[in-house]
Amino acid sequence: MLVKEVMKTDIQLISPLAKLREALKLMQEKNIRFLVTQKLNPNDTYGIITYTDILKAIVAEEGDIDLLNVYDIYTKPALFIFEDVDIKYAARMMINFKIKRVLVVGNNELKGVIEMDDIIENLMKDIFG
Numbered sequence: 001m002l003v004k005e006v007m008k009t010d011i012q013l014i015s016p017l018a019k020l021r022e023a024l025k026l027m028q029e030k031n032i033r034f035l036v037t038q039k040l041n042p043n044d045t046y047g048i049i050t051y052t053d054i055l056k057a058i059v060a061e062e063g064d065i066d067l068l069n070v071y072d073i074y075t076k077p078a079l080f081i082f083e084d085v086d087i088k089y090a091a092r093m094m095i096n097f098k099i100k101r102v103l104v105v106g107n108n109e110l111k112g113v114i115e116m117d118d119i120i121e122n123l124m125k126d127i128f129g
Contacts, residue, residue: 001122006087006122009111011036011112012026012035013035013038014026014070016074017069017071019070020054023070034051036110037049046078046103047075047076049073049074049075050075053075083104083111094116
């Protein structure tokens with residue numbers, strides 16, 4: 001099975017220049033645990049900001065998140081995999097890097113995201129029908 005057959009395509013983007021509070025609000029409104037940062041130019045790359053990143057920042061700043069922007073704490077470049085790759089390689093990447101999700105790219109553009117939960121759900125369907 002290919003990554004593009006399992007990935008989610010509904011991705012929330014945010015500017016890396018946005019305030020951290022804005023990112024948290026968007027995550028809360030959409031009930032999601034991560035955001036992908038927009039490219040600032042055609043030669044730029046995508047970044048990702050997760051709950052884990054935000055929690056680390058809150059602890060480091062002792063709760064004062066108003067001083068932070070997304071670019072202060074996000075991961076850039078975000079790890080990605082191509083859409084036409086077997087999902088076993090996405091799973092291997094997640095295990096090797098100890099992450100829960102990988103961005104999916106095709107033609108140098110963001111196509112979606114594949115998460116560990118997506119792979120497990122697919123595996124369960126194959127096993128249990």
